[in-house]
Amino acid sequence: MVETLLSPKQIIAARIAKEMKDGDVVNLGIGLPTLIPNYLPENCHVTLQSENGYFGLGPLVGEGEPDLVDAGGKPSGILPGGAFFDSLMSFSFIRGGHIDLAVLGGLEVDEQGNLANWMVPGKLVPGMGGAMDLVVGAKKVIVAMEHTSKNGDPKIVKRCKLPLTGEHVVDVIVTELAVFHMTEEGLVLVELQxxxxxxxxxxxxxxxxxxxPALL
Structure with missing residues (x-):
């Protein structure tokens, strides 16, 4: 049997899937986090919330409906029992603390738990979107990102240089190399991939x- 090697993004997604508990209400950011449902254990059922207005985000079946898209604007599906609502209700769920877990991509995270993930100065961006609400409204925030930039520069830094999405908001960082927890004592390396x-x-x-200490 030929063993299939996972890409860095797949490694990250598979590891974050282990952080989810049966019954969690989860918001997944665009990009890498959308891979996570592919790696959920069979006995772990989570409800995916899409900030543009629905619970029950599911896989695309067939060609799908042109007006049914996820928060990133990509065609999506909805599972039986799902529900649609307007943006006011959607952000009431987020700001009201009803999201158990939010998984977002990151450009930089620093040792204070600050997150920068929405823009690089000089580059065209659509805006911060709901990220600023999710990082303060969700009960737990996981950052899913590759350990270094395309240039090889560290993305887990002493202090973020890019515009912040939120201050002291990160709980867990998962990269293709390691898992870090943010604690009262600072950043702690808890696991090596x-x-x-x-x-x-x-x-x-x-x-x-x-x-x-278990890693030493």
Missing amino acids: EGVDLETVKQKTEASFKIN
């Missing part, structure tokens, strides 16, 4: 962090 050594993570991380 399979085949990754501690020295590699140290070399590719600018931020200061503590190490779970």
Whole structure:
């Protein structure tokens, strides 16, 4: 049997799927986070909320409906029992603390738990969208991102240089190399991805962090 190697994004998505509990209400950001449902265990059933106005986000079946899209504007489906509502209701759920888990992509996260994920100065962007609401409204915020930029620069940094989405909002960071938790004592490396050594993570991380003793 030929073993299929996962891409960095697939590694990240598969690991984040393990953070979800049966019954969770989850908001997935555009891009990488949308891969996560492919890796959910069979006994883990979550309700996906789309900030543009519905619960029960599901896989696309057939050609789909032209007006049924996810928050990123991509064609989507809705599961039996799903519900539609307007943006006012959608953001009432988010701002009211009714989302158990939000998973967002990231451009930078720093050792204070600050997140920058919505713009690079000088580049055209559509706007912050609902990210600023999700990072303060969700009960738990996970950042899903590759460990370094395309240029090889660390994305887990001492202090974010890009415009912030939110301050002190990140709970967990998952990359293709490692998993970090944000604690009262600061950033803690809690897990290495399979085949990754501690020295590699140290070399590719600018931020200061503590190490779970189990990894030493």
